Amino acid sequence: MNRIVIFASGSGSNAENIIQFFQNSEQIEVTHVLSNNPNAGVFDRCERLDIPASLFEKSSFKDDDTVLNFLLAEADYIVLAGFLWKIPAAIVEAFPNKIVNIHPALLPKFGGKGMYGMNVHKAVKTSGAKETGITIHYVNEHYDEGAIIFQASTAVTESDTPESIAQKVHELEYEHFPRVLESLILKNG
Numbered sequence: 321m322n323r324i325v326i327f328a329s330g331s332g333s334n335a336e337n338i339i340q341f342f343q344n345s346e347q348i349e350v351t352h353v354l355s356n357n358p359n360a361g362v363f364d365r366c367e368r369l370d371i372p373a374s375l376f377e378k379s380s381f382k383d384d385d386t387v388l389n390f391l392l393a394e395a396d397y398i399v400l401a402g403f404l405w406k407i408p409a410a411i412v413e414a415f416p417n418k419i420v421n422i423h424p425a426l427l428p429k430f431g432g433k434g435m436y437g438m439n440v441h442k443a444v445k446t447s448g449a450k451e452t453g454i455t456i457h458y459v460n461e462h463y464d465e466g467a468i469i470f471q472a473s474t475a476v477t478e479s480d481t482p483e484s485i486a487q488k489v490h491e492l493e494y495e496h497f498p499r500v501l502e503s504l505i506l507k508n509g
């Protein structure tokens with residue numbers, strides 16, 4: 321079994337979609353969800369889906385090895401599904417090409433620090449861009465700069481609002497993220 325641990329800071333709709341996608345898989349399973357945010361909606365989803373979920377403190381992530389040691393024991397792959405913090409170098413080094421993030425725009429555009437969730441969609445709208453999309457990429461120590469695995473795009477029209485852009489992007493995420501994870505994990509054997 322390839323074990324996935326998901327990190328999520330917010331609502332967790334992508335986490336739920338990934339958990340459900342792999343629920344009947346014989347090769348891949350989501351074993352745990354970790355969050356930095358005690359109010360994250362992902363906790364309710366995990367309770368409903370019967371998936372263990374844990375809150376962690378910044379210090380156990382950045383300053384000591386608590387989260388790293390948990391991951392070394394529990395994870396073959398780490399998936400960031402709406403996770404807000406930068407991954408510390410020690411975790412990146414321990415999981416080379418095993419940490420995958422989804423970004424709600426077409427990187428390298430609209431990436432970097434602070435570019436999270438609705439901030440991204442507002443920036444896309446303000447820029448007048450004619451398209452946006454999703455980028456699934458490996459994680460390195462820099463925000464949104466790891467090698468790109470997959471991108472898909474969607475049109476942005478004049479009548480789109482940041483909210484309608486978010487909805488279009490979420491649809492692309494739900495359609496592609498679990499399938500891209502499945503194919504890269506199975507390719508690695």
Ligand code: GAR
Pocket residue numbers: 328330331332333334335401402403422423424435436437440489490493
């Ligand atoms: C998703 O759109 C994801 O791409 C984005 O946060 C949203 C989380 O939604 N991630 C980032 O912005 C990372 N920079 P969800 O909690 O409903 O899955």
